[in-house]
Amino acid sequence: MKVLVLGATGNVGTCMVRRLLDDPGVTELVGASRRRPAQFPAPALWRAVDVAQPLPTDLLDGVDAVVNLAWLMQPTRDPDLTWQANVLGTARLLDAIALSHVRVLLQASSVGAYSAKRDDTPVSETWPTHGVPTSAYSREKAYVERLLDIFEREHHRTRVVRMRPAFTFQAGAATQQRRLFAGPLVPGRFLAEGRLPVLPDPGGVQMQAVHADDVAHAYQLALAGEDAAGAYNLSAGDTVDMPTIASMLGARVVQVPRGLSRAGIHAAWAARLTPTSPGLFDLLNQVPRMSTQRAHVELGWQPAWSGADAVRDMLAGLRNGSAPATPPLDPRTSGPLRSHEVWTNVRNTP
Numbered sequence: 197m198k199v200l201v202l203g204a205t206g207n208v209g210t211c212m213v214r215r216l217l218d219d220p221g222v223t224e225l226v227g228a229s230r231r232r233p234a235q236f237p238a239p240a241l242w243r244a245v246d247v248a249q250p251l252p253t254d255l256l257d258g259v260d261a262v263v264n265l266a267w268l269m270q271p272t273r274d275p276d277l278t279w280q281a282n283v284l285g286t287a288r289l290l291d292a293i294a295l296s297h298v299r300v301l302l303q304a305s306s307v308g309a310y311s312a313k314r315d316d317t318p319v320s321e322t323w324p325t326h327g328v329p330t331s332a333y334s335r336e337k338a339y340v341e342r343l344l345d346i347f348e349r350e351h352h353r354t355r356v357v358r359m360r361p362a363f364t365f366q367a368g369a370a371t372q373q374r375r376l377f378a379g380p381l382v383p384g385r386f387l388a389e390g391r392l393p394v395l396p397d398p399g400g401v402q403m404q405a406v407h408a409d410d411v412a413h414a415y416q417l418a419l420a421g422e423d424a425a426g427a428y429n430l431s432a433g434d435t436v437d438m439p440t441i442a443s444m445l446g447a448r449v450v451q452v453p454r455g456l457s458r459a460g461i462h463a464a465w466a467a468r469l470t471p472t473s474p475g476l477f478d479l480l481n482q483v484p485r486m487s488t489q490r491a492h493v494e495l496g497w498q499p500a501w502s503g504a505d506a507v508r509d510m511l512a513g514l515r516n517g518s519a520p521a522t523p524p525l526d527p528r529t530s531g532p533l534r535s536h537e538v539w540t541n542v543r544n545t546p
Contacts, residue, residue: 198224198258199419202245202289203265205229205236205522207369208304208361211412212263213240221420226259229266231523247285248277251292261300261419264289272465272473275332282336283343290347298354302415303344305358305427307404309337313484316402320487321360321427328482331475355425357418361411362404362431362486365506369408370513372524375471395447397438398457401480404431405503417495424495429486432503440504444511454481 199216203209204227216222217237227236228245236242245255247266256262268281286303293301308331311324327338341358348356365373411430418424442449452460462474491497501509 197222197260198226199261199263200226200228200256200259201263201265202228202247203267203304204242205231205233206265206267206524207364207366207372208408208411208415209265210368210522211366211409212265212415213237215409215412215416216240216419219416219420224258228255229522229524233522235522246281247289248281251288256292256296256298259296259298261302262289262293262298263302263415263419265304267304269333270471272332272471272476278332279336283339286340287343290343293354294347294351300355300419301347301357302418303340303356303358305341305344305360306333306337307360307362307429307431307483307486308334308479309341309360310484310486312482314482316485318487319429319484321429321490323484328475328479331479332473333476334479355422357415357424358427359411359414359418360427360429360486361414362406362429362503364406364408364411365510366408367509367513367516369524370510373510374514392445392447394450395438395442395445396452396457397442397449398452398477399454399481400437402435402437402485403480403483403503404434404485405436405506406431406499407501407506407509410497410499410501410506413500414491414495414497417497421495428491428495428497429488430491430497430499431486431488432499432501432506433488434503435485436503436507441507444504444508 199222201209201212201216204213209227213225213227214237216225217240225240226243227240228243230244230246232244233242245252248268264286266285268278271277309325309327310319311326312328313319325338325341327334329335344356344358414428414430418428439449458474458477461470461472461477464470465473
């Protein structure tokens with residue numbers, strides 16, 4: 197089976213490539229991203245693809261399965277740009293798949309696609325996916341869900357799987373996640389080495405989390421499972437709250453009213469002090485807790501990491517500064533777009 201992984205140099209993508217290279221069912225592996233990695237594991241091939249642009253006409257030649265992990269989280273201040281990459285890019289990919297011989301599409305959705313819920317009763321995959329309106333990320337994830345609905349109805353020969361993971365962490369993506377959520381003004385070591393004196397808790401926030409390698413494992417199981425189709429929630433069994441995170445950071449929890457917290461985040465975002473938009477804060481406070489029974493029963497998926505341990509692993513990554521040498525994850529680079537590049541095999545350097 198020839199597999200194409202879009203977003204192969206990101207958080208889940210690096211784990212996905214590593215797993216598929218060891219998968220005997222995968223005979224050829226192509227990883228695609230918009231920026232060239234300094235290293236890419238042979239014998240996989242790497243190709244430059246910017247999903248915000250028209251896709252190369254030969255991208256799907258001979259491809260049996262597509263794993264679409266490509267997603268642009270920033271800039272939150274330019275929703276037109278993220279819409280172009282995330283929504284229109286997915287639409288272009290679906291159009292291309294419809295004209296190809298691709299038999300399987302594994303699409304990254306998210307807990308962020310779900311409609312708001314106010315209690316802690318876990319929801320199944322049937323919960324509405326209309327998103328949280330104030331979050332651009334959530335609106336885009338919800339719209340992609342509608343695109344997948346249409347595609348599934350019109351193209352029965354392609355098996356479509358949509359994964360809806362919780363907040364996803366790993367040590368290798370620690371720098372990327374710091375840049376996405378805390379911004380460049382907050383050093384990673386400051387967060388990881390107990391130098392944060394207090395951590396605000398806006399109204400008892402709790403979140404589900406999952407390790408990136410566990411997410412990649414679920415994709416791998418769905419790829420191999422010929423009957424796997426539809427949506428799957430992915431999360432570790434526990435929830436992570438602010439006191440738990442504070443204990444990892446050696447910080448003291450301070451309760452802050454939710455409205456005041458949102459106002460402070462909005463002010464910092466408007467002043468360009470942080471990349472975290474108030475919409476993301478709304479999403480964190482409104483997404484439902486997910487049941488993962490379907491993934492356990494149908495895929496045989498069991499996460500190896502708890503949610504708390506996934507967060508600890510990310511903090512360890514901040515502490516030691518190690519990450520794969522890919523532009524989204526490497527602490528040394530933010531990386532320009534290089535979508536003009538052509539086929540190459542980027543091999544590990546000695």
